[in-house]
Amino acid sequence: MSTVLVIGAGGVSSVCVHKMAMNADIFGDIHLASRTKSKCDNIAASVKERTGQDVATYEIDAEEVPAMVNLIRKVGPSLVVNLALPYQDLPIMDACLEAGVDYLDTANYEPKDEAKFEYKWQWAYHDRFKDAGLMALLGSGFDPGVTSVFTMWLKKHKLKSIRQLDILDCNGGDHGQAFATNFNPEINIREVTAPARHWENGEFVETPAMGKKVEFDFEAVGPKNIYMMYHEELESLAKFNPEMERARFWMTFGDEYIKHLTVLQNVGMTRIDPVKYQGKEIIPLQFLAAVLPKPESLGETTKGNTNIGVIATGEALDGSGEKTFYINNICSHEAAYEETGNQAVSYTTGVPAMIGSAMMVTGKWTGDGVFNMEEMDPDPFMDMLNDHGLPWQVKELDGPVGF
The missing domain is CATH 3.30.360.10 (Dihydrodipicolinate Reductase; domain 2)
Known part of the structure; x- marks a missing residue:
């Protein structure tokens, strides 16, 4: 069983955390943080009611790298699951590098001041993650994912x-x-x-x-x-x-x-x-x-x-x-x-975020560096889609x- 830290408390995060709690044999210890702790608390309460599993909650500004590093070190996860806004991808990746933990997200980074959707900013992190012996998996939602x-x-x-x-x-x-x-x-x-x-x-x-x-x-x-x-x-x-x-x-x-x-x-x-x-x-x-x-x-x-x-x-x-x-x-x-x-739009992104996380923490998908979904063996992911609500x-x- 693994410890995971999920960042963000919207609909996708809610689905992902619920599905993680339903797979306690994989995700034994779930932590949830966002800028608004009350949103995390609401998700945790729903998870407790539906599954009986506890979710620890925290308040965090994901763009504050030192604060993120402190939280990661406090929680001690094997994986940080970034379900916050795409603007926050790079600071969360920076925090993961400093704290020495693997990273996953569902959408590529984009700058706040321009609607520009490119992987170049995150692909540029490949050598840093590789040298640190860490893995970053990009785009583990539905599309992308x-x-x-x-x-x-x-x-x-x-x-x-x-x-x-x-x-x-x-x-x-x-x-x-x-x-x-x-x-x-x-x-x-x-x-x-x-x-x-x-x-x-x-x-x-x-x-x-x-x-x-x-x-x-x-x-x-x-x-x-x-x-x-x-x-x-x-x-x-x-x-x-x-x-x-x-x-x-x-x-x-x-x-x-x-x-x-x-x-x-x-x-x-x-x-x-x-x-x-x-x-x-x-x-x-x-x-x-x-x-x-x-x-x-x-x-x-x-x-x-x-x-x-x-x-x-x-x-x-x-x-x-x-x-x-x-x-x-x-x-x-x-x-x-x-x-x-x-609703299903959140569900179809949150479930693949859980499955991608499962691929990483169980060791079915491994590697040092920054990877896209296309680089991984599709079969175990496809099997989990059938078993966890997205046949x-x-x-x-x-x-x-x-x-």
């Missing part, structure tokens, strides 16, 4: 090489709100309003945000509009699958979401540069995030399913020519809430996607 593992499982078991890849993220849930985001509003809106980028013929091609829309019929959801956008796993997938001719990421958005977001953009509420108001500087997007419904508050009212997966086309492993496979997971918002008190299915399609 499970979608990367799905891709590498197909490459291990079905395809010799991948020519085209499309990641399809569908949230078919309805939370009953006029406008709300299903994960951190600030991160969500920064992602959606950034220019779209996709990999094609050895380089990234940039197009206007939300500029390409097609319809796709999702099992257990129905027909939905999907929009091409940029997501960080495209960068790592392109790096570790250099033979790919094209890779794209698609996400569903309803008409009401698009309408509200367009208005908010037009009036300047999605800006990430400071503006002066009554003698104080505020970031409009941060203010908007403060007044929107909290994602963790949407669990009880959200109904429906998510359907997230990848469609890959390439040379078949058995030598039978080019084939196309679709591998995906369907997750019920209602079932996720019943089990953990959180997957794979089927052969008639041919490549036609859009």
